[in-house]
Amino acid sequence: MLADWTQQEVLTGTTIMAVEYNGGVVIGADSRTSSGTYVTNRTQDKLTPLTEYIYCCRSGSAADTQAIADHVRYYLDFSRISQGREPTVRYAAHVMQSILYNNRDNLSAAVIVAGWDEVNGGQVYCIPLGGLLVRQPMAAGGSGSTYIWGHLDAQFKPGMTDTECQEFVAKSVSLAIKRDGSSGGVCRLAVINRRRRTTAHYHARRFAKVVRWLN
DSSP: OOOGGGGSOOBOOOOEEEEEETTEEEEEEOOOEEETTEEEESSOOOEEESSSSEEEEEEEBHHHHHHHHHHHHHHHHHHHHHHSSOOOHHHHHHHHHHHHHHTTTTOOEEEEEEEEETTTEEEEEEEOTTOOOEEOSEEEESGGGGGTHHHHHHHOOTTOOHHHHHHHHHHHHHHHHHHOTTOOSEEEEEEEESSOEEEEEEETTTOOEEEEEEO
């Protein structure tokens, strides 16, 4: 007889988060993927690039969110080639929202689309289950977010700097990892702005940071 976890859907059941700052965005997520009570992957990267300057944070069914991200990436590549310029974050969010809304009865996916463009700078768009689309200065999702909304409301402030946003996101995701059984692993961060993309990994317990610069 097969174990119970082999019959259950693989989920990213998770903590994802994104924050706007003056000049870009900071996004973060844990790295645990589970199937029921079984952890199928403890090093999953839930910060998925859609273009060079636009990322999505994935929560829900791992298969659904990976397939949707691939489709959106294709549409954005086609848009860049046909129009001769980088797509905007708003356009990417609307493409994502269209797929999620039109298939809302068949998909289990909630995402955050965040990035930077020359038109509106850093932007964060939240698309929860059902396909609603709303821009927010700060967005959080996944099962772990329910444990930290009080912390987010108390600590978030408009106009934070790059460094303040990184510390805010890293601490928030780490707190969720400590409290949510479906969140775990490390806290992955990415900073997206005009000049660079930066990734960082934070240990949820020790808060040790390792930064890798991307060209």
